Structure formats: structure tokens, C-alpha cells
Amino acid sequence: MFDGLGNRLDSVLTRIKGKSRLSPADVDEALVEIRAALLEADVALSVTNNFVERIRSVAVGAAASRSLTPGQQIVKAVDAELVRVLGGESLKITYASKPPTIFLLAGLQGAGKTTTAAKLALHFRRNGRSPLLVAADLQRPAAVEQLRTLGERASVPVFSQPTDPVSVAKAGIDEARRVGRDIVIIDTAGRLAIDESLMAEISSISHAVQPSYTFLVIDAMIGQDAVNTAKAFNETLSLDGVIMTKLDGDARGGAALSVKEVVGKPIAFGSTGEKLEDFDTFYPERMASRILGMGDVLTLIEQAERTLDEEVTKKGASRMMEGRFDLDDFLEQLRQVKKMGPLKGIMGMLPGVPKELKDVDIDDKEIDRIEAIISSMTIDERRNPKLIDGSRRQRIASGSGVQTHQVTGLLKQFTEMQKVMKQMGIGPASATRRHKTKSNARKGRRNKR
Amino acid sequence: MGSYSGWIMHLLFLVLVYLIAVLVVAAGGVYISRQRRSRLSTSSKKVMPAPPGTLTARGGEDEKAASVVTEQPPVDNVASVVSSDVEEREPPKSLSAGLSKTRGVIGAALSRMKLRGGLSEEFWSELEETLILGDIGLEISRDLVSKTRDAFRQTGLNSSVEAIDLLRRQMLADLEGKERSLTLFGEAPNLVLLVGVNGVGKTTTIGKLANYLTSRGSSVILAAGDTFRAAASEQLEQWANAANVEIVKGSSGGDPASVIFDAASRAKAIGADVVIADTAGRLQTSSNLMGELAKIHRVAQKAPGTLSEVLLVVDATTGQNGLSQAKSFSQAAQTTGVVLTKLDGSAKGGIAFAIERELGIPIKFVGTGEKMGDLVPFDPATFVDEICG
Structure with missing residues (x-):
């Protein structure tokens, strides 16, 4: 929907390509685009304006560097600055010398605190700790039951009692001491930053339990209000870090930058899915390219690795490299790609895809149709489309509920693709080496994990 | 096969080649980049070798794309002026003073501007920033301000108060002529389906909506269609108990569509007027869950009675992603209206304005708190006044 910064700058800078240097006016124009890209990513206005001012000198420097691609230089500079701001010191959790180490979670309604509490608990349990979840959200109906169910899934005990949030939190810590749990994670009710009585309540919880770490849980989809919220929670609780949720959506997540600027503490974790395992350290690099809309290759690879069948992909790759990629292979790969979600979403993550392509509405039903047509062919036909004569074409068309000319069109397209593939020079020569690289890399990563 | 399909196939092929290439070639690169992660200066893209061949492939696509004339976004010089009084526009330090319900950031900024008089470039760019702060979005903010500016010039007005009034009228015009009440006139029971991303307040809204309808004389049944989230049906x-209405539940992890169908059948049997159905929150990027929603929608259409409303619940704090949500949910389940929740916070919910303006989906209700009565029909004038102070 929105242009990435790369595309935005390219469109400004192509007009002035001939120049060996960018004038200050050119730089200004580039800065307008940077500002637009950040605002469209929901970076707070004040944060955006400050950021753009900081980037000015960098942009001037990049412009003066006589580079052939000043646009890319500027993008790189912006990216680096974003990574610097988003990254900085990472959070290293120091466990309390006298256990338990106490974690307090706070945030707006619906940010995902309860789920995050369970995810955090699972994270610690997997690191050999023994956490206890404390259900101090007595506000939302069935919040305690929700945490109990999630606790069960994470194999972490949940403490609760029908008193009041402050007492529950205190009693939870006593309970942890009594049964020897070394981590306590306190889930609290969602509250608006402007709700004075509820903000006072969480402040008393904090005073009562003296948490080792207080985290603000914030939704990646939040807009301009992120600064107000982060400021208010930080003033009330002096936060130690931020956990960003719902990063598996397609929000640009500019709030990460806003919150980081306001709170000045690390974004410690990111939540990337509905499963309790979908919880990870926060990666500033990924967030930076996401905010800039420059394609999130790392996330794409991870998503690919999660959803694609390794064997099938390998097979497809080797068929391609041997130049024997046929309609049957195409169908097989097509079904895999479908699993990864809407084509438009995948396109959005690919770097360097022209704006015009990203903007076009892609109807995924079209993909179903392509799948239907190929599925209506026999294996022999898929291997050797030359077999397909008039009557076979008729059969395939009626089998897949399309017109015969659509079958013809598909076959023609595929032949063209095969040509493109040849032009791309994917050949047997380099195949072996690549395979080695891949398997080694995979081994390496496994070991690392 | 039409040119569109051919094009899709081409695209698919590119994605496919790209994915395979990325997995095969770049896995090594990623590994390296992960090792170097601690070095912040090392951009992941730098160490990732570009898959050979993709450039050629994309080049081919570029040629196609080249025929499309790139429309330059209107570069408003006014907008480029980075205002110096950013600090001033920030909400005041004291929470109680600055972030009261009636006088949000925007209202404060705008009324301050009203007093100032005189229409400098700065005024117009502040007006634009004010709208941006309300999450209306950059493009729409620019458009609204530039239209207001044109109208202002033509009418020969000269005060900022009049300019702001023009803006308000401009915004109201965008919200005009929509059916905002629930259309529950089909063969009973009328089914109201609530959809949306996680954590926007669907379940709470249903509780409040049940109360709203029963207090107006309708008999209501709730369908606990969120069988996924832990304790959602509890x-x-x-809420059902509090609103004193019947609820039909399924088993946890069960089929949501059949819960909704059962509730509709039950409503038909006992002669209830309305079924309000909950669904699990889902991010619009999850194709499986959006597929599930499309199925729920199909089943709801076939269930006894009439599927009368599909309400998209949007959190007022949502930023520009709200448009993507609205597009995807409309595609999967043909949304007929928006419920804007959490409007009692400091967020103004400007994204709902963007959704209605861009996609024509009317805002029907507004959620203003956690209590039973905190749901009111949407009123454009109040909404715009809140934004324009």
C-alpha cells in the first residue's frame, strides 16, 4: 500500500540523476520523502521530525560523496541511523541474587499482555528457569482463566486469588518464595495511559513488589498515540524495556522508533505469532528495513523456512538448475508458495520490487485457477506440454472450469518462463557449489541454536 | 488466458524463483549475518548475496512496469518545512492536565491555532501535522489541507477560525450520506458478525452491543465463535450473564462456523431477533485464518435467518495498518461497518476516517470504555469536532 523509502527516493532522485552532486534543494526533497516514509510507517510526528533533522547532515554528506547512486547512499544512511536508534544497548537480564526475579508487564488493553506473559514464561522455562505466572488482571472478564490455560500450555504454574491486584501480586511473590520458583511474571489489566486511577493502581503494584524488570507491552500496529502511551507508562513506572507484539502482521511498526526514543530503554523482545513459541529477541536491523519498507528478507526467509517443505524446495531448486523445471514442478512449488500467504504479502517483503508491482491488487483466486488448470493435466502432459493438442486442451479446460484459450495462455506463459529461466543462466555448473553452501550453512545454524 | 492471469503467473514465477534462490543461495549469507549481528554497522543486506538472476528477471518486469507512468506524490513545500515548535505541540507533562478526554493533543493544537489568526505557510503545515497526529494518514491529511486551502482561497475568507471550519466541513462532507444504524430488517434471526485483528475489543464490543440491542427491545443470542483464544468463550x-442473554458455545478449538450456525438455529427455534457472533482475532496477513474467516462468512450466509451485518472492530490507537486490515477483512467477509473502540483514550481514531473515506465502509458504533453502556452510535459531527477541537 505504501511506498518503501527506496522507491520514494528513487522517484525523486532519478530526475536529478545526471548531476554529479546533489544540491541542498535536492537534499531537502529527499528529506521530505524520508519524512513521508517514516510517517506512513506510523513513526510519531515529533520523533519523525527530530529524526529527519538528524539525518540532514548525513544526507548532505552522502550527496556530496559523488556517488553514482546518491539515493541508495541516503537510504543506507537512514537505515544505519534507524538501526542505531532502535538497537543501542541490548537488554541483558540479570537474575536477582535473592530470587525470585520479578517481571511486571503493563500496557494498553488488547496489546497482548496475557499472551506475552505466557510466552515470556515459556522462554524462561526453556532457559532452565522455573517461572511462576501471577494473574493480576482482575478487570477483564476471564483474564485469569485465559492465563491459566496458557500457563498449562507452557507448563508453567499460575497463581491467582480473588482479592485485588496489589494483594495478588504480593501474594504471588510470597508463593514463589514458598515453592521455590525463581522467576515471577505478573500479568496486569490493560489500562489507558489517561486513566488516573488505574495508573495509580499499577504504580502501587510496582511499589508493592519492587519488580526487577518492568516491561511495556505494545502493539506493532499502534499509530501516533504510541508516544503518549509510552511517555505516560514510563513516567509512572520507569520502564526497563519494551516488548513489541503482533510483529507477524504487515504493520510497518514505526511505533518501535517512537517508543524507543521516548523510553530510551531497549526493545527487548518481539512477538511474532499466536503460538507460544513465536517469541524472539528483537532485531533492530529487521525493524529498520521494515519501517523503511525495504523488504524484510530475513523475515521472509524465516517464514519460508517455517512453511516450505525443505525436500520439495530442494527438489524444485535442483530441477531448475538442471533446466528441467516442468509444469509438475511448477504446480508443486506453487502449492508451497500458497502456504506462505497472499502473494501480495510476499511481494511486499521482497526487496527491490518496483512500486508499480506492489501497488497492483493481486487476486489470489487467480492462483487457484492456475493451480486448477495444471491439476487437470495428466502427469505426462505436465512433463511434456507439447502433448497437449486441441482435444486435450478441451478436456483440461472443462476439467478446471475455464475457457480453452486460458489453457493456451497458461502454456504460452510457461514456455516464456522457461526461456527466462535459461536467460537467467541457472545452470548445472554452479548447482553443486550452491548446495554445499546451503547445507553447511544450515548445519552451522542448527549448531548455533 | 487473459493478460491479467498471465501477469499473475509471471509474478508467481518470479516469487517462486526468488524464494528458491533466496533459500538456496542466501542461507549462507544469513548465517554470516547472524554471526555478525553484534556489529551493528553490518547491514544484513550487505552480507546477503543477491541471488543471481533475479535482477534479470526483475529487469523483465521493469520493462513492463516502465509503461506505467509513475505519479509523483504532490510534494508540498509547506510540508517540508520542519516546524520548530515541535515541543510545544507535545502533550503537557502532567497527564491530568493534558490528556483529558475532551481536549486531546489535536484539539489543543488546533484551538491554539485558532487564536493565532493570520494564515502563514506555517499555519497550513501545522494543520496538516495536526491531522497526521490524529492518525488520519499523510496522504489524506495532505489532500484535506490542500482542498481546504483551495476552498479558502476561493471564498476570500481570511481568518484561521474560518479555515479550520472549512476543514471541518470538508471532513464532514467525506462522512456524509452513509447508513450508520444497524440494518436488522431481514428474516429473523438477523446475524451480526464481528471480525477484526487480535486485541481490538471484539468480545467486549459484543457484550456492549447485546446490551444496546436488548435495551431497545430486541431479543439477542450470543455465539461464542472465538474457539481459539484461551478463555474467550468464558x-x-x-458478558452474556451481565447482559442477561443466552449464549451458544462450542468446544475449545472446535469449528467456529458451526458454533455460529448452531446459534442461528437456536435463535430461529426460540424466535430470537438477533444473533451476535464473536470470531477469533486474526491478523489479516495470515492466509489460513483469513480463509477460515471466509468460510465462517459463507456458513453464516447459509445459516437460518439473515446475515445482516459484518462489523469490523478497529482499535482507535491503530495507525496506518488499519487500512490494510479493512481491505483484507472486507475481501474475506464483506464488512458492512466499522466499530471504533477505545476512543476514551488519548488516540483520536483518525484511521477510521481514512477507512471510511478510502473504502466507503461506514463507522457505525464507537466504544468509549469497559462498562456495559460504553457503546454509542457513531456521530460524525462529534468525531470531527474531537479531531478539530
Whole structure:
């Protein structure tokens, strides 16, 4: 929907390509685009304006560097600055010398605190700790039951009692001491930053339990209000870090930058899915390219690795490299790609895809149709489309509920693709080496994990 | 096969080649980049070797794309002026003073501007920034301000108060002529389906909506269609008890569509007027869950009675992603209206304005708190006044 910064700058800078240097006016124009890209990513206005001012000198420097691609230089500079701001010191959790180490979670309604509490608990349990979840959200109906169910899934005990949030939190810590749990994670009710009585309540919880770490849980989809919220929670609780949720959506997540600027503490974790395992350290690099809309290759690879069948992909790759990629292979790969979600979403993550392509509405039903047509062919036909004569074409068309000319069109397209593939020079020569690289890399990563 | 399909196939092929290439070639690169992660200066893209061949492939696509004339976004010089009084526009330090319900950031900024008089470039760019702060979005903010500016010039007005009034009228015009009440006139029971991303307040809204309808004389049944989230049906059950309405539940992890169908059948049997159905929150990027929603929608259409409303619940704090949500949910389940929740916070919910303006989906209700009565029909004038102070 929105242009990435790369595309935005390219469109400004192509007009002035001939120049060996960018004038200050050119730089200004580039800065307008940077500002637009950040605002469209929901970076707070004040944060955006400050950021753009900081980037000015960098942009001037990049412009003066006589580079052939000043646009890319500027993008790189912006990216680096974003990574610097988003990254900085990472959070290293120091466990309390006298256990338990106490974690307090706070945030707006619906940010995902309860789920995050369970995810955090699972994270610690997997690191050999023994956490206890404390259900101090007595506000939302069935919040305690929700945490109990999630606790069960994470194999972490949940403490609760029908008193009041402050007492529950205190009693939870006593309970942890009594049964020897070394981590306590306190889930609290969602509250608006402007709700004075509820903000006072969480402040008393904090005073009562003296948490080792207080985290603000914030939704990646939040807009301009992120600064107000982060400021208010930080003033009330002096936060130690931020956990960003719902990063598996397609929000640009500019709030990460806003919150980081306001709170000045690390974004410690990111939540990337509905499963309790979908919880990870926060990666500033990924967030930076996401905010800039420059394609999130790392996330794409991870998503690919999660959803694609390794064997099938390998097979497809080797068929391609041997130049024997046929309609049957195409169908097989097509079904895999479908699993990864809407084509438009995948396109959005690919770097360097022209704006015009990203903007076009892609109807995924079209993909179903392509799948239907190929599925209506026999294996022999898929291997050797030359077999397909008039009557076979008729059969395939009626089998897949399309017109015969659509079958013809598909076959023609595929032949063209095969040509493109040849032009791309994917050949047997380099195949072996690549395979080695891949398997080694995979081994390496496994070991690392 | 039409040119569109051919094009899709081409695209698919590119994605496919790209994915395979990325997995095969770049896995090594990623590994390296992960090792170097600690070095912040090392951009991941730098160490990732570009898959050979993709450039050629994309080049081919570029040629196609080249024929499309790139429309330059209107570069408003006014907008480029980075205002110096950013600090001033920030909400005041004291929470109680600055972030009251009636006088948000925007209202404060705008009324301050009203007093100032005189229409400098700065005024117009501040007006634009004010709208941006309300999450209306950059493009729409620019458009609204530039239209207001044109109208202002033509009418020969000269005060900022009049300019702001023009803006308000401009915004109201965008919200005009929509059916905002629930259309529950089909063969009973009328089914109201609530959809949306996680954590926007669907379940809470259903509780409040049940109360709203029963207090107006309708008999209501709730369908606990969120069988995924832990304790979601317990949460809805507590609302059902509070609103004193019947609830139909399925088993946890069960088929949501059949819960909704059962509720509709039950409503038909006992002669209830309305079924309000909950669904699990889902991010619009999850194709499986959006597929599930499309199925729920199909089943709801076939269930006894009439599928009368599909309400998209949007959190007022949502930023520009709200448009993507609205597009995807409309595609999967043909949304007929928006419920804007959490409007009692400091967020103004400007994204709902963007959704209605861009996609024509009317805002029907507004959620203003956690209590039973905190749901009111949407009123454009109040909404715009809140934004324009």
C-alpha cells in the first residue's frame, strides 16, 4: 500500500540523476520523502521530525560523496541511523541474587499482555528457569482463566486469588518464595495511559513488589498515540524495556522508533505469532528495513523456512538448475508458495520490487485457477506440454472450469518462463557449489541454536 | 488466458524463483549475518548475496512496469518545512492536565491555532501535522489541507477560525450520506458478525452491543465463535450473564462456523431477533485464518435467518495498518461497518476516517470504555469536532 523509502527516493532522485552532486534543494526533497516514509510507517510526528533533522547532515554528506547512486547512499544512511536508534544497548537480564526475579508487564488493553506473559514464561522455562505466572488482571472478564490455560500450555504454574491486584501480586511473590520458583511474571489489566486511577493502581503494584524488570507491552500496529502511551507508562513506572507484539502482521511498526526514543530503554523482545513459541529477541536491523519498507528478507526467509517443505524446495531448486523445471514442478512449488500467504504479502517483503508491482491488487483466486488448470493435466502432459493438442486442451479446460484459450495462455506463459529461466543462466555448473553452501550453512545454524 | 492471469503467473514465477534462490543461495549469507549481528554497522543486506538472476528477471518486469507512468506524490513545500515548535505541540507533562478526554493533543493544537489568526505557510503545515497526529494518514491529511486551502482561497475568507471550519466541513462532507444504524430488517434471526485483528475489543464490543440491542427491545443470542483464544468463550459468557442473554458455545478449538450456525438455529427455534457472533482475532496477513474467516462468512450466509451485518472492530490507537486490515477483512467477509473502540483514550481514531473515506465502509458504533453502556452510535459531527477541537 505504501511506498518503501527506496522507491520514494528513487522517484525523486532519478530526475536529478545526471548531476554529479546533489544540491541542498535536492537534499531537502529527499528529506521530505524520508519524512513521508517514516510517517506512513506510523513513526510519531515529533520523533519523525527530530529524526529527519538528524539525518540532514548525513544526507548532505552522502550527496556530496559523488556517488553514482546518491539515493541508495541516503537510504543506507537512514537505515544505519534507524538501526542505531532502535538497537543501542541490548537488554541483558540479570537474575536477582535473592530470587525470585520479578517481571511486571503493563500496557494498553488488547496489546497482548496475557499472551506475552505466557510466552515470556515459556522462554524462561526453556532457559532452565522455573517461572511462576501471577494473574493480576482482575478487570477483564476471564483474564485469569485465559492465563491459566496458557500457563498449562507452557507448563508453567499460575497463581491467582480473588482479592485485588496489589494483594495478588504480593501474594504471588510470597508463593514463589514458598515453592521455590525463581522467576515471577505478573500479568496486569490493560489500562489507558489517561486513566488516573488505574495508573495509580499499577504504580502501587510496582511499589508493592519492587519488580526487577518492568516491561511495556505494545502493539506493532499502534499509530501516533504510541508516544503518549509510552511517555505516560514510563513516567509512572520507569520502564526497563519494551516488548513489541503482533510483529507477524504487515504493520510497518514505526511505533518501535517512537517508543524507543521516548523510553530510551531497549526493545527487548518481539512477538511474532499466536503460538507460544513465536517469541524472539528483537532485531533492530529487521525493524529498520521494515519501517523503511525495504523488504524484510530475513523475515521472509524465516517464514519460508517455517512453511516450505525443505525436500520439495530442494527438489524444485535442483530441477531448475538442471533446466528441467516442468509444469509438475511448477504446480508443486506453487502449492508451497500458497502456504506462505497472499502473494501480495510476499511481494511486499521482497526487496527491490518496483512500486508499480506492489501497488497492483493481486487476486489470489487467480492462483487457484492456475493451480486448477495444471491439476487437470495428466502427469505426462505436465512433463511434456507439447502433448497437449486441441482435444486435450478441451478436456483440461472443462476439467478446471475455464475457457480453452486460458489453457493456451497458461502454456504460452510457461514456455516464456522457461526461456527466462535459461536467460537467467541457472545452470548445472554452479548447482553443486550452491548446495554445499546451503547445507553447511544450515548445519552451522542448527549448531548455533 | 487473459493478460491479467498471465501477469499473475509471471509474478508467481518470479516469487517462486526468488524464494528458491533466496533459500538456496542466501542461507549462507544469513548465517554470516547472524554471526555478525553484534556489529551493528553490518547491514544484513550487505552480507546477503543477491541471488543471481533475479535482477534479470526483475529487469523483465521493469520493462513492463516502465509503461506505467509513475505519479509523483504532490510534494508540498509547506510540508517540508520542519516546524520548530515541535515541543510545544507535545502533550503537557502532567497527564491530568493534558490528556483529558475532551481536549486531546489535536484539539489543543488546533484551538491554539485558532487564536493565532493570520494564515502563514506555517499555519497550513501545522494543520496538516495536526491531522497526521490524529492518525488520519499523510496522504489524506495532505489532500484535506490542500482542498481546504483551495476552498479558502476561493471564498476570500481570511481568518484561521474560518479555515479550520472549512476543514471541518470538508471532513464532514467525506462522512456524509452513509447508513450508520444497524440494518436488522431481514428474516429473523438477523446475524451480526464481528471480525477484526487480535486485541481490538471484539468480545467486549459484543457484550456492549447485546446490551444496546436488548435495551431497545430486541431479543439477542450470543455465539461464542472465538474457539481459539484461551478463555474467550468464558469471557463472552460473563458478558452474556451481565447482559442477561443466552449464549451458544462450542468446544475449545472446535469449528467456529458451526458454533455460529448452531446459534442461528437456536435463535430461529426460540424466535430470537438477533444473533451476535464473536470470531477469533486474526491478523489479516495470515492466509489460513483469513480463509477460515471466509468460510465462517459463507456458513453464516447459509445459516437460518439473515446475515445482516459484518462489523469490523478497529482499535482507535491503530495507525496506518488499519487500512490494510479493512481491505483484507472486507475481501474475506464483506464488512458492512466499522466499530471504533477505545476512543476514551488519548488516540483520536483518525484511521477510521481514512477507512471510511478510502473504502466507503461506514463507522457505525464507537466504544468509549469497559462498562456495559460504553457503546454509542457513531456521530460524525462529534468525531470531527474531537479531531478539530
